[in-house]
Amino acid sequence: MRHIKLRDLDVARIGLGAMGMSHAYTGAGTDDDQSIRTIHRALELGVTLIDTAEVYGPYTNEELVGRALKGRRDQVVLATKFGLISHTGRQGGPDSSPSSIRTAVEGSLKRLGTDHIDLYYQHRVDPGTPIEETVGALSDLVAQGKIGHIGLSEAGPDTIRRAHAVHPVTAVQSEYSLFTRDPEARVLPVLRELNIGFVPFSPLGRGFLTGTIRSTDQLDPTDFRAGNPRFTDENFQHNLRLADEVAAIAAQIDSTPAQVALAWLLAQGDAIAPIPGTRRVARVEENTIADTVHLTDEQLAKLTSLPPAAGDTHNEAQMRLMER
Numbered sequence: 001m002r003h004i005k006l007r008d009l010d011v012a013r014i015g016l017g018a019m020g021m022s023h024a025y026t027g028a029g030t031d032d033d034q035s036i037r038t039i040h041r042a043l044e045l046g047v048t049l050i051d052t053a054e055v056y057g058p059y060t061n062e063e064l065v066g067r068a069l070k071g072r073r074d075q076v077v078l079a080t081k082f083g084l085i086s087h088t089g090r091q092g093g094p095d096s097s098p099s100s101i102r103t104a105v106e107g108s109l110k111r112l113g114t115d116h117i118d119l120y121y122q123h124r125v126d127p128g129t130p131i132e133e134t135v136g137a138l139s140d141l142v143a144q145g146k147i148g149h150i151g152l153s154e155a156g157p158d159t160i161r162r163a164h165a166v167h168p169v170t171a172v173q174s175e176y177s178l179f180t181r182d183p184e185a186r187v188l189p190v191l192r193e194l195n196i197g198f199v200p201f202s203p204l205g206r207g208f209l210t211g212t213i214r215s216t217d218q219l220d221p222t223d224f225r226a227g228n229p230r231f232t233d234e235n236f237q238h239n240l241r242l243a244d245e246v247a248a249i250a251a252q253i254d255s256t257p258a259q260v261a262l263a264w265l266l267a268q269g270d271a272i273a274p275i276p277g278t279r280r281v282a283r284v285e286e287n288t289i290a291d292t293v294h295l296t297d298e299q300l301a302k303l304t305s306l307p308p309a310a311g312d313t314h315n316e317a318q319m320r321l322m323e324r
Contacts, residue, residue: 001013001014001045001046001047001288001291002291004197004270004272004273005197005271006119006149006170006171006196006197006271007149007195007196007271008170009077009118009119009170009171009197010048010077011048011049011077011273012046012047012048013266013272013291014047014262014266014273014274014276014287014288014290014291015047015048015049015051015077015199015273015274015275015276016038016039016042016047016049016050016275016276016277016284017051017201017275017276018035018039018050018052018056018061018065018277019051019052019053019056019061020277020278020279021035021038021061021277022035022057022060022064023057023060023061031279032064032067034279035064035068035279036067036068037281038278038279038280038283038284039065040068040072041281042284042288043075045284045285045288046288047284048075048076048077049076049079049199049273050065050069050076050077050078050079051079051080051173051199051201051275052065052079052081052112053080053081053082053084053121053123054080054081054082054085054104054107054108054111055081055084055085055123058085059107059111062080062108062111062112063111065112066111066112066113066114069112069114073113073114077118077119078112078114078117078118079117079118079119079120079121079151079199080108080120080121081122081151081153082096082100082101082104082105082108082121082122082123083095083096083100083101083122083123083124083126084123084124085104087099087100087103087104088100088103090128093126093127093128094123094124094125094126095126095128095129096122096125096126096129096134097126097128097133097134098129098133098134098136098137101134101138101141102141105117105120105141105147108120109146115145115146116147116148117146117147117148118147118148118149119147119148119149119151119170119171120138120141120147120148120150120151121150121151121152121171121173122134122138122151122152122153122155123153124153124154125152125155125156125159131159131162131163131166132163132165132166134163135167135169136166136167138150138167139166142167149170149171150163150168150170151169151170151171151173151199152169152172152173153172153173153174154174154175155172155187156186156187157186157190160172160196161194164196169194169196170196170197171196171197171198171199172187172196172197172198172199173198173199173200173275174187174200174201175200175201175202175313176198176200176201176202176203176265176274177200177202177203177204177209177261177265177274178209178242178246178261178265178303178306179202179204179205179206179230179242180202180205180309180313181308182313183198188268188269192269192271195271197271197272198269198271198272198273199272199273199274199275200265200272200273200274200275201274201275201277202277203261203262203265203274204261204262204276205230205243205261205309206228206231207225208230208231208239208242208243208309209242209243209246209257209261210256210257210258211243211247211250211257213231213243214240216231216232228313229311229312229313230310230311230312231311232311234310235309235310235311238309239309239310242306242307242309245302245303245306246260246261246303249295249299249302249303252299253293253294253295258276258283258287258290259286259287259293260293260295260303261290262276262290262293263294263295264295264300264304266290267295267300
């Protein structure tokens with residue numbers, strides 16, 4: 001697989017998001033053995049960027065990733081996130097205070113079974129702590145060798161600039177796909193200006209762009225998508241048409257909708273590394289092939305001109321945690 005640079009951090013162009021292995025999409029349950037096989041197969045196929053977070057589970061996803069990477073740590077650019085769990089007792093929102101970060105990183109290091117985290121993201125911007133204080137604490141962790149690079153997730157342009165002025169930001173992670181185009185207008189131009197890499201999560205529209213979800217009846221009641229605005233009622237029917245357009249182009253080039261959606265993302269810049277999530281070996285194999293899929297200028301233009309998806313990307317409470 002081809003490699004790109006997130007600022008100065010070398011990664012394969014397609015990574016792996018581990019969240020769904022133990023959080024949010026789990027439905028009737030989890031299968032850790034299957035998930036570990038999936039991570040191992042991803043590494044065999046050349047995937048290097050593995051993404052998790054302390055809040056997934058909570059904690060169990062980091063533990064799972066740690067078990068999977070035992071004896072394979074040197075093959076991986078390991079990313080995790082802090083800030084949605086308070087380690088200081090703060091109530092009612094994110095906590096990226098320096099004291100909470102210092103506790104969070106020690107827990108993540110232990111669960112992941114490593115002495116350093118390659119890319120450490122603030123999971124959501126903390127309105128109660130100036131970003132300068134947060135990044136100052138992260139800079140100290142870089143100096144101590146506990147983390148290698150600093151990242152932000154769902155941060156807006158002003159926060160990105162202020163953070164980057166304290167210590168170079170290596171990557172920003174936000175939801176981005178043919179299903180969610182929000183970062184294009186304000187965030188991506190700032191990242192290109194500052195030479196910061198971009199890591200799109202949910203690059204397959206939370207599975208919608210794969211074309212496999214045709215009815216809300218397919219979703220387990222415990223699956224968080226069952227209450228997501230884009231998967232409900234009228235929005236769902238509107239968004240099916242978007243998925244059908246992606247499928248039509250996939251049929252033209254003997255590819256799959258997932259591969260087309262990822263190939264479109266890869267065409268949006270040289271410092272973009274999407275992290276499609278899956279628990280299944282077959283999906284990892286399918287997704288990594290996207291690095292070889294060629295879309296014509298006409299096909300790229302057709303995809304880019306598709307109408308936006310209907311409905312918010314998250315529920316109201318979650319939307320309040322995101323900057324645009």
